[in-house]
Amino acid sequence: MENEQEEGRYIRGACRFCGQMKIVPWSLTQEEADEKATEACDCDDAEWDRKLKERIRKAKEALNSVFGPGAADYGQKPVSERVMLFLQEAACLMAEGYVDNVQTDIPGTCRAKLADTGKGSIKIKRTETTVRSLES
Numbered sequence: 001m002e003n004e005q006e007e008g009r010y011i012r013g014a015c016r017f018c019g020q021m022k023i024v025p026w027s028l029t030q031e032e033a034d035e036k037a038t039e040a041c042d043c044d045d046a047e048w049d050r051k052l053k054e055r056i057r058k059a060k061e062a063l064n065s066v067f068g069p070g071a072a073d074y075g076q077k078p079v080s081e082r083v084m085l086f087l088q089e090a091a092c093l094m095a096e097g098y099v100d101n102v103q104t105d106i107p108g109t110c111r112a113k114l115a116d117t118g119k120g121s122i123k124i125k126r127t128e129t130t131v132r133s134l135e136s
């Protein structure tokens, strides 16, 4: 019924992986339309991409909890914003399979370790490195 009127209110987006077209709202840019089409596509690569994004989302959540603002809940010092960006990037590289594990010392704060469990998740470990020594 309204098909003719509605025509033109939609644009086509193409899956980034297989090129399958989907109809999406016209208000989107072509780039957004392609992203929407990719999100909705059922090809293997799009499915893999969704899993990857979910993995990265979970890792960032865990990093925030262990090294970010969430650390204060455990009486621990949150790392600086730049160090957090570094840890997040490390988690992304790990989720994408470029690195297996990353370990770094954050002077005056802690030691951070990220490791690929090989089971689709990333293990995040924080070790406090505060040392107090007195001599008398």
Ligand SMILES: [Zn+2]
Residues within 6 Å of the ligand: 015, 016, 017, 018, 019, 020, 038, 041, 042, 043, 044, 046
């Ligand atoms: Zn696809």
